[in-house]
Amino acid sequence: MQAAAASKIYVSRRQGSRPAAPLLSVIVPVFNEEDVIRHFLEATRPVLERSGLKYEYVFIDDGSRDRTADILAEQLQNGLPGRLLGLSRNFGKEAALSAGLEAARGDIAVIIDADLQDPPELIVQMIEGWRAGYDVVYGLRIDRSSDTLMKRSTAGMFYRLFDRLANIDMPANAGDFRLIDRAVIDALLRLPERNRFMKGLFAWVGFPVMALPYERPPRKAGTGKFNYWKLWNFALDGLTGFTTLPLRVWFYGGAFVSLAAFAYALYLILYVVVFGTDVPGYASLMVALLFFSGVQLLSIGMIGEYIARLFNEAKQRPVYILQDVIEGGTPETHEQGERDADES
Template sequence: MKFISIVVPIYNEAENVLHFAAAVKEVMENSHYKWELLFIDDGSRDNSVQIIRDLQRWEPQVKLIMLARNYGHQIALTCGLDSAQGDAVITMDGDMQHPPALIPVLLEKWEEGCKVVQTIRKDTEGVSWLKKETSRLYYRFINAMSTVEVYSGGSDFRLLDREAVEALRQYREHDRFLRGMVSSLGFKRAEVPFVAPPRFAGKSKYNLGKMLKLATDGVVGFSVIPLRWAFYMGLVFALLSFLLLCHALWEYAQHQVVPGWTTIMVAMSMFGGIQLVIMGIIGEYVGRIFTEVKNRPLYFVKHNMDCDNDEETHTKCG
């Protein structure tokens, strides 16, 4: 009998855990698979962990790994993928916006021979027009610059065959964009469209800062085109500055020099701003090189509730 791992990162999801676990259990008990529900606690500050521990008393399929601190959604997913033992691994969020009812569809595609089954979010109930439009533009932007196609509407709700999981485990960069990393694997894939319902309870933990960081990770992690843009911008503005110099010399030769405080300030501001932008782009890449060469572990596990003992264990993963 094939074994399915369902990996769910959580951060302050006490209001959602029981409802989500019940929905998954209902789906999986009607299937012919053995299964585990692996929660990865990403440093929750509410009572999410206690609820899961109580749940484990009567649900042996439920397992819990507690990270030592809040590492972020992508690292928590990575920890789950590192720990899952299933023949296929399904990653999803625990707020019910990734409907457990779709799990049989993912498994069906997997049984047909697809190594990666990616859900595509066609719409999200209750989300503003502005957020939808910025998301659409972002995916167009990243695909215009990257050699790896990242599907618009792609989410972290997907199924990975064991072979794909083992391949993905070899990616150990710290600033992770799993949607791009999965797309870069190249395995046979299928897509499952869905409409994301509203959260069952609580508020999204993905604030604007986290969304911008994820977007930056996607662009910088899969493209060097911003560096080329910086070079091209430098060439363009070098040409403009040369033309401005020629204009100044011509005016001087014609004895029509007028005190040009405004022109000087505009030119200085423009070129200074461009230089700062270029330095910022270069700095972003240099900073990531600095992070990677230190080769620190991606995360530390504080406690693994799959262990036979109930003592806290600290494990690192590089």
């Protein structure tokens, strides 16, 4: 484990105030995961039982069009502890995570994807980090060879750009896979924005954090749901949600271009006064016009991105809409499950 710099007094105080038997909520957003969801349950339940904690699943069906909801509803009806939140349509993973955080009842929560690219075995180590006083224990992907070269390259570029532009410290190659304390959950639920870039929000709220390095395996089954267009929009949401530097860049760029244009105009005037002839150069004039027109359109587009997000915030629409909640069994520990089975 790698602990980030944090005041020892806060960590030690948290370590001494942890509840002995916390309830663990496992938040799992799903979208068309019928091929992998049974594998996910088979992999996670033994880990959760070994932890010795009471646990519950919080599945968020983000508008699946396959049998994902049917499979989960069947498992819940057969006693799987937790619940299934059915969103009215596909709102996106960030909205699904927000719904899961609101529905989680645990003292701690683990956010994990159903594709098993985040090893469930690390949950026990995350719990140990939480007991040591850290409110956030996140998985740090040190090997992404299971991803395509294009995805690794673009992800690296985004993290470097975000680190330079944003005013928060968001660790590179840290996904949504993490354990968070109830205090962190409550802090996240107080954030009202509609354009929710959860990786940035996790970093923004702060709290003592610890990194847990791991090698990311390939997807167990099924196919990924993100394409490069969605990833591009996702990156734009992240950058525009946490920095206004692009606007300042265009302000300073515009000031520089204006000064350069004024200096060039002064040069032309002096040239005509001194030599008595105008300056030829229709081709160069057209190139300059087209170039600065492109710069203007690009700057207007950047401003438009911020205005569009202001527009979305001003409408005050909910982040998601629930159409149904299917409850399962009550949270139980492994020992309770074995005792109930013996009595029956």
